Amino acid sequence: MNKYAIVGAGLVLLGLAFVAVPELTGPLDLGESIVTVIGVIALLQGLRTVQGRRHADVGQTELPTPERPQELPTPGEEIDAAIESGVVTFGRQGRKLDERLEQAAVDALVLAEGLTEDEAREALEDGTWTDDPLAAAQFTNTIPDWAPWRVRVRTAVRRDRPRRARRAAAEIARIAGVNDDE
Secondary structure (H helix, E strand, C coil), X not given: CCHHHHHHHHHHHHXXXXXXXXXXXXXXXXXXXXXXXXXXXXXXXXXXXXXXXXCCCCCCCCCCXXXXXXXXXXXXXXXXXXHHHCCCCCCHHHHHHHHHHHHHHHHHHHHHHCCCHHHHHHHHHHCCCCCCHHHHHHHHCCCCCCCCXXXXXXXXXXCCHHHHHHHHHHHHHHHHCCCCCC
């Protein structure tokens, strides 16, 4: 144990004894002189502390590097990437993309057009949800009868699922009021 701690503990015990039994202080004539002595001791201790601080090195707190904001994907970015990559196939990824497009179309029709979910699905199956024949073909798998003959011929000659998916996504975005600028 530190010698200063022992001396401090002894002085505290002596002070407590003087408080508990005031008659112990009788032989000591503690008048105004004790107040002066304690004041001088406090002043010397204060000067010692100031002097110690003047010669000490100033330490600054090291702040951690601020965090960078995390890049979050834009909603629909995965659909756009899948369509642009040409991965729109008849496999699992193609079915997953079809399901996401269909759900997005139903949500857009319910929110923007005020249809019920059943009415929105029926409009998708009939191809009446849009004026774009390729977008309508995304969910009907056939070009609607009302489509111009050149569109039907071109679609029959080449099966263009990525183009239909792209057009359907654009039409869904238009119905939902989503712009590319946002």
